[in-house]
Structures are given as C-alpha cells and as structure tokens.
Amino acid sequence: MGYRLYVFDLDETLWCADMDEICPMEGPFKLSGTHLARCNTATVRLRQGTRKLMRSIHRHGGICSLACRADESICNELLDTFGIRDLFFHPRYGLMEKGEAILEVLREIRRTLGVVIRSDEVLFVDDAPANTAEARRVGATALLYGRDIRNLRELRNLVV
Numbered sequence: 001m002g003y004r005l006y007v008f009d010l011d012e013t014l015w016c017a018d019m020d021e022i023c024p025m026e027g028p029f030k031l032s033g034t035h036l037a038r039c040n041t042a043t044v045r046l047r048q049g050t051r052k053l054m055r056s057i058h059r060h061g062g063i064c065s066l067a068c069r070a071d072e073s074i075c076n077e078l079l080d081t082f083g084i085r086d087l088f089f090h091p092r093y094g095l096m097e098k099g100e101a102i103l104e105v106l107r108e109i110r111r112t113l114g115v116v117i118r119s120d121e122v123l124f125v126d127d128a129p130a131n132t133a134e135a136r137r138v139g140a141t142a143l144l145y146g147r148d149i150r151n152l153r154e155l156r157n158l159v160v
Helices: 050-059 072-082 098-113 129-137 152-156
Strands: 005-008 015-019 030-032 036-038 042-046 063-068 122-126 141-144
Touching: 005 098, 030 072, 036 072, 050 063, 050 152, 063 098, 098 122, 098 129, 122 129, 129 141
Parallel strands: 005 063, 005 122, 122 141
Antiparallel strands: 015 042, 030 036, 036 042
16 A cells, blocks of 8 residues: 555654753754764764655655654754754644544645545554554554564655
8 A cells, every 4th residue: 555644753763862861852952974963961863764765755745744742842953953854744742642643634734735645544653552553543554663664764665
C-alpha cells in the first residue's frame, strides 16, 4: 500500500539526545557537523538518513508531519538548527495522544490543502509501543522504531 501521510515522533525516533543532567533541554543550540546540535546540557543527534527520507517522501507526493510530546519551542529550535523544519506539515506537540494528533493533522490537510487522506493511508513511526498502539486505534499503520524497523533506510522502501 502506498502511504500519503508519514507522521514521525522525534525523541528516540528521528533524533536521540544525550543529556548531562535530568532537566529540560534549553537552547541555544549550535550545529556541529550535519547531524549534531549542542547546547549547554545536551547533545542531540539527528539520525542518519532523516533528510534523505523526508525529501524522498516529498518527491513521491507524500506529506510528512510530526507527533511529539516534547516542548514545541525546543523542537522547533532543533528542527531549525538541523535545517528541516520546513519539511513537516502542521506538526503536533505536547501531551495529545498520538492517534488524536494524527487525526488533527488529517483535518488540517483537508482544511488548508483541500486534500482528503484516510487514516489507512497514514504511516506512523515511534519508539514507544503505547504510541504505535494508539496510532493503530485510529486506523494508521504504525511501526515501532527499533523493532519493526532498525533504521530510517528501511523506511525508504515503503515510500512508493
């Protein structure tokens, strides 16, 4: 099946954070190379292949979005630092359930773009089993990062 909307989690899915302390990350972040962003208390590593995967999705007519429970301002700053913020349509942040976040993105696509995408045309990727179960509850296909797929290159095979 060809997917039309791809929704990703950020923490431990598209990027990984090494934190010096157990505290919220705070910018400013500075890019170190192409895949590392550093601040005073953390280093965030963008997974290899993230940019290539998002661009491949766009080339094949898909839409990318995010459903992440992390702080919106920190996520946006990191996405800007990595130069990929503009690759995601109507990202959802905060404590919203992942299934509801997916449905909200679908409503926004319909409202702003006039495009109807069914929930069974959504591929959701997250590192937490509870989140993938929630995405399946609303009809999306959900893959658990680390079990169903081992890296983002494997996902590129599903972008057709």
